[in-house]
Amino acid sequence: MVQAAQKKKRLGVLIGGSGLIGGTLAHYFKTKTADVIDIRAPSSKKLSIRMAEDIKAYLRRVRPDFVINTAMAALDSDAQLAFEVNYLGTVNLARACCALNIPYIHMSSASTLPSGENLTEEDHLPLSPHLSNYAKSKLMSERTLKYMGKQQGLDYTVIRLAIVYGEHDHKIQGFHRLFFTIADESMPFLFTKKGIQHSYTNANKLPYLVHHALDHREEFSGETYHFVDKDPIALDELILTIRSYLELKRPNEIYFPYPVIRSGKYFLERLAKALNWFGIGVRLPPELMFLESFYKPQTLSSDKLEESSFVDPFPDETVITALPKLVIYYLTRWGHLNLITTFNEEFFGCNDLEDDFRFNPRDLLNSIHADSTAPFVDVQDKQ
Ligand SMILES: NC(=O)c1ccc[n+]([C@@H]2O[C@H](COP(=O)([O-])OP(=O)(O)OC[C@H]3O[C@@H](n4cnc5c(N)ncnc54)[C@H](OP(=O)(O)O)[C@@H]3O)[C@@H](O)[C@H]2O)c1
Structure with a gap:
């Protein structure tokens, strides 16, 4: 009986487990499915998917029952890195899964889609040299997985994500960059047109x-x-809702036209280049590459998934209903990291230990030595 139960336990390899999406998946599998699924989430230092040999050696050794790939190179990576991590890494993982005859779950992105409304899974951008490195590599990955499904019998599923929201985005990307810009009061006006809609993905x-x-x-x-x-x-509705949650006055409800923003972006890029020339490293947020999409709608149809056997576990949760939770998580985190100063201790609450650490380190040290250095009883071996 016990043996049968053990046999049933599946082992999965999760690539990108330190990221926003991968971290959320790792947490889920560790806390919700530990009895039936084990997850290995090697860091990119242990297994870099840029190296086909690393992939082969790792998967040969671990012999997983499935692989989930949530890795991506930084949004503004150069062509080589985007190609090697986002595309070649995907293809090599898929080849290994094919050889092991196991499922491969791949995260893709709405960057493979044009602007427009109610876009379906059949829609995609034409593959062209003018796409960003990120979009090109994600689009090529989707195309090759489809090809390998047909030609090599690869058992794959592609999940296309839109703008992702959720806790633990330690790199402050995408939606969280927008949120940060509002919290930091560095968005003076609305960089969009009235009523431009987008789709959002709930990481949880x-x-x-x-x-x-x-x-x-x-x-x-x-x-x-x-x-x-x-x-x-x-x-605009999302930005203004975040503004009102944060009780801020900025951004002003003035819609900045795209041509003005584009010129501003061009100017900033030149300025950054010039400053870099003088040894002053200036890095603009990579999300600037999506600026145009703030002015164009992009909504993804969810009909196909709704018609499938999958049931949304929290149907009422949306980016708007999740805001209070996100506000608390990110303002606390950014405050602790000294990234924002607008929200003071009133918001973060007061912590006695922190006060002692700041003002009475000697007393704190003595009190810890007096009563908090004995070995943990619950960790000691039971004799
Ligand atoms: N976040 C979004 O808004 C969004 C939107 C649409 C689609 N997606 C898709 O969702 C997936 C996950 O995105 P994310 O936001 O979670 O990204 P993320 O937070 O930037 O995490 C990326 C992960 O990839 C890993 N990685 C980078 N290079 C690697 C390499 N050579 N080998 C192995 N691992 C490597 C990183 O590990 P290290 O930190 O150790 O380098 C990190 O764990 C990606 O496919 C992305 O295209 C995300």
Whole structure:
């Protein structure tokens, strides 16, 4: 009996486990499915998917039952890194999964889609040299996985994500960069047009889909799914809602036209280049590459997933309802990291130990020595 239960336990390899999406998946599998699924999440130092040999050696050794890939090179990576991590890494993982005859779950992105409304899984941008390195590598990955599904019998599922929101984005990217800009009061006006809608993806719900897709291969194999909140949200409405949660006055409700913003961006890029010339390193947020999309709608249809056997675990949770939780998490984190100073201790609360650490380190040290250095009893071996 015990043996049968042990046999059933599956082992998965998660690539990108330190990232926003990978971290959320790792947490889910460790806390919710530990009895039936074990997850190995090697860091990029242990297993870099740029190296085909690393992938082969690791998977040969671990012999997993499935692989989930949430790795990506930084958004503004050069062509080589984007190609090697986002595309070649994907292809090599897929080749290894094919050889081991195991499912491969791949995270893709709405950057493979044009602007427009109610876009379906069949839609995609034409592959062209003018795409950003990120979009090009994600699009090529989708195309090759489809090809390998047909030609090599690869058992894969592509999950296309839109603008992702959730806790633990330690790099402050995408949605969280927008949120940070508002919290930091560095957005003076609205960099969008009235009512321009986009789709948003809830990171916390994604693990439930991945788990479901792993359990229902016959239905999900060889398929692409959009994973977004059912209803899109207008960017101006979202920004103004965040502003009111934070009780801020900025950004002003003035809509800045795109040509003005584009000129500003051009000027900033030149300025950054000039300053770099003098040895002053200036790095503009990579999200500036998406500036144009603030002025164009991009909404993804969720019909295909809704018609599948997957059931949304928290149907009422949206980017708007998640805001209070996100506000508390990120303002606390950014405050502790001294990234924002607008929100004072009133918000973060008062901590006696922290006060002692700041003002009475000697007393704190003595009190810890007096009563808090004995070995943990609950960690000691029971004799
Ligand atoms: N966040 C979004 O808004 C968004 C939107 C649409 C789609 N997506 C997709 O979702 C996936 C995850 O995105 P994310 O936001 O979670 O990214 P992220 O937070 O930037 O994390 C990226 C992860 O990739 C790992 N990685 C980078 N280079 C690697 C390499 N050579 N070998 C192995 N691992 C490597 C990083 O590990 P280290 O830290 O150790 O380098 C990190 O764990 C990506 O496929 C992305 O395209 C994200």
